Amino acid sequence: xxxxxxxxxxxxxxxxxxxxxxxxxxxxxxxxxxxxxxxxxxxxxxxxxxxxxxxxxxxxxxxxxxxxxxxxxxxxxxxxxxxxxxxxxxxxxxxxxxxxxxxxxxxxxxxxxxxxxxxxxxxxxxxxxxxxxxxxxxxxxxxxxxxxxxxxxxxx
Amino acid sequence: xxxxxxxxxxxxxxxxxxxxxxxxxxxxxxxxxxxxxxxxxxxxxxxxxxxxxxxxxxxxxxxxxxxxxxxxxxxxxxxxxxxxxxxxxxxxxxxxxxxxxxxxxxxxxxxxxxxxxxxxxxxxxxxxxxxxxxxxxxxxxxxxxxxxxxxxxxxxxxxxxxxxxxxxxxxxxxxxxxxxxxxxxxxxxxxxxxxxxxxxxxxxxxxxxxxxxxxxxxxxxxxxxxxxxxxxxxxxxxxxxxxxxxxxxxxxxxxxxxxxxxxx
Numbered sequence: 001x002x003x004x005x006x007x008x009x010x011x012x013x014x015x016x017x018x019x020x021x022x023x024x025x026x027x028x029x030x031x032x033x034x035x036x037x038x039x040x041x042x043x044x045x046x047x048x049x050x051x052x053x054x055x056x057x058x059x060x061x062x063x064x065x066x067x068x069x070x071x072x073x074x075x076x077x078x079x080x081x082x083x084x085x086x087x088x089x090x091x092x093x094x095x096x097x098x099x100x101x102x103x104x105x106x107x108x109x110x111x112x113x114x115x116x117x118x119x120x121x122x123x124x125x126x127x128x129x130x131x132x133x134x135x136x137x138x139x140x141x142x143x144x145x146x147x148x149x150x151x152x153x154x155x156x
Numbered sequence: 157x158x159x160x161x162x163x164x165x166x167x168x169x170x171x172x173x174x175x176x177x178x179x180x181x182x183x184x185x186x187x188x189x190x191x192x193x194x195x196x197x198x199x200x201x202x203x204x205x206x207x208x209x210x211x212x213x214x215x216x217x218x219x220x221x222x223x224x225x226x227x228x229x230x231x232x233x234x235x236x237x238x239x240x241x242x243x244x245x246x247x248x249x250x251x252x253x254x255x256x257x258x259x260x261x262x263x264x265x266x267x268x269x270x271x272x273x274x275x276x277x278x279x280x281x282x283x284x285x286x287x288x289x290x291x292x293x294x295x296x297x298x299x300x301x302x303x304x305x306x307x308x309x310x311x312x313x314x315x316x317x318x319x320x321x322x323x324x325x326x327x328x329x330x331x332x333x334x335x336x337x338x339x340x341x342x343x344x345x346x347x348x349x350x351x352x353x354x355x356x357x358x359x360x361x362x363x364x365x366x367x368x369x370x371x372x373x374x375x376x377x378x379x380x381x382x383x384x385x386x387x388x389x390x391x392x393x394x395x396x397x398x399x400x401x402x403x404x405x406x407x408x409x410x411x412x413x414x415x416x417x418x419x420x
Contacts, residue, residue: 003201010204013212017316020323021362027345028251028326029354055353108351 039066039085040124044098044111049080050134052100052109058084059101060113065090068111084111093118099132109134182378188299189307189377195297196304206309210271214317217270218263222321225258226250226328233329234337243339247348250329255352255361256417259322261409264368266321267314268401272376275306276397279380280390288381303381307373314369315362322361360416367412371404 049071058066066086074081086092095116102109122128196202233249279302282288288298326348333339352358376397383393 006205006208007201009212010207013207013215013313014316016215017319020316020319021358023323024255024319024326024358024361025354028255028323028348029352029358057350 038088040088041069041083041085042066042092042122042124042126042128043081043083044128044131045074045077045079045081046098046100046131046133047079048100048133048136049082050100050102050109050136052082052111052134056108056110058086058111058113060090060092060115065113082111091121094120094122094126095130096122096128097130097132098128100134102135178382181382182374185378185381186374189304189374192297192300193304193308195300196308202301202305203308203312206305207312208309210267210275210306210309211313211317214267214270214313215320217266218317218321219324221262221266222259222324223328225262225321226254226325226330227332229253229258229325230329230332230337234333234339243333243337244343244347246329246333246339247344248351250333251326251348251352252357254322254325254329255357257409257413259325260318260361260365260368261405263318263321263365264314264372264405265402267310267317267369268372268376268405269398271310271313272372272397272401273394275310275373275376276380276383276394277390279303279306279377280383280385280393283381283383284385284387284390286385303377307377310373310376311366311369314372315365318365318368319362356417360412364409364412364416367408368405371408372401375401375404 052068052071054068054071056068057064058068066084068082068084070081070083072081072083073079092113093116095118097114097116099112099114100109101112116130229250230246233246234243237243237245237249279288282298282302288302291298291301330344334341334344379393379397379400383389
C-alpha cells in the first residue's frame with residue numbers, strides 16, 4: 001500500500017476517534033452545560049439533607065444555577081453543612097430560601113433556591129439562614145399512618 | 157516423604173524465580189523500548205503504518221461489537237428499568253456503563269485479540285526467520301525499527317478505539333431505546349447529560365483505555381520478542397499474549413476502578 005493512502009486512512013481514523021471523544025464529551029457528558037466559568041460559594045445548614053450528593057445541582061425556578069461542592073456534618077449543632085458554588089452571573093437576595101427537593105418521585109435530590117424580597121444580595125461565603133430539610137418518605141408515611149390510626153375508630 | 161516435600165517446594169521456588177526473571181527482563185525491555193522510542197519517532201511513517209495496521213484495520217470489529225453491546229445493554233436495561241417505571245433512566249445506564257467500564261475493557265479485549273496477537277505473530281516470525289538478527293548485523297536497532305513503532309501504534313490506537321466503541325454503544329442504546337421501544341428522546345439524552353460527568357466518567361474512561369493500550373501493546377511486543385523462535389514457540393507466544401493481555405486488562409480495570417470511582 002502506498003504511503004499517501006496509508007496516511008489518509010490513519011488521518012481518517014484519528015478524526016473519527018476524536019469525533020467519538022467529542023461526542024462523548026458534549027452530547028453524552030455535561031462538558032458544555034455544567035462548568036460555570038466564575039462561581040461564588042454559599043453555605044446552608046440543613047437538619048436533614050436526605051440523599052443530596054456532592055456535584056448535585058442547585059436550581060432556582062428549575063434552572064441549574066450552581067453545583068454542590070461540599071457536604072459536611074457539624075458535630076456542635078448536629079446539622080449538615082452544605083457548601084455550593086453559584087454561577088457568578090446570578091445574585092440572590094439575603095432572605096433567599098433554600099430547600100432540598102427531589103426530581104420526580106424517586107429521582108436525584110437537589111437544592112432549590114427561592115429568592116426573597118431583600119434589597120441586599122448574598123455575597124461570597126455567606127450563609128443562607130432560612131432552609132428546609134429533605135422530606136424523608138418513611139417519616140411522611142408513618143405520620144400519615146399515625147394520623148389515620150388516631151382518627152380511625154371515632155368514625156366507626 | 158520429606159524429600160518429596162522438599163522437591164515440591166524447590167519446584168515452586170524454581171517457577172517463581174523463572175517468572176520473576178521474565179518480569180525483570182520485561183521491565184528492562186520496556187525501558188529499552190522507551191529509550192529507543194526517540195530514534196523511531198524520527199521516522200514517523202513507521203509508527204503511522206502501525207497505527208494503520210492495529211488501529212484502522214480494527215475499526216470494523218470495534219464498531220460492530222460496540223453497536224451490538226449497546227443494543228444488548230439497551231434491551232436488557234429497558235427490561236429491568238421499566239419494572240420500576242423509570243425507563244427514561246436508560247440513557248444513564250447505557251452511557252455510564254459504557255464510558256466507565258465496558259468501553260475501555262471490551263475494546264481492550266478485542267484489541268488484544270485482534271491487534272496484539274498479530275503484533276506478537278509478526279515479531280515472533282521475524283525472530284524465527286532471523287530477520288531481527290539480520291537487522292542487528294546491519295547496525296539497525298531492531299527495537300527502534302520494529303518494536304517501538306508497533307508499541308506506539310497500539311498505544312495511540314487504543315484510546316481512540318475505546319472512544320469509538322463507547323460512542324457506537326451509546327448510539328446502539330439510543331437505537332433500541334428511543335427508535336424501537338419508544339423511550340422519550342428528550343429524557344433519554346437530558347438524563348444522560350445530567351449524570352455523566354466529563355472528567356469523572358468520560359475522561360477516566362480515556363485514561364483507562366490508555367493504560368490498557370500500554371499494557372496490551374507491551375505484552376504483545378514483549379511476547380513476540382521473547383518467543384522461542386520455532387513454529388511452536390511462536391504459536392505459544394501468541395496464546396500467551398491473548399491470555400496475559402486479558403488478565404492484565406481485567407486486573408488493571410479493577411485497580412483503576414477502585415481508585416477512580418471511590419465514593420461516587
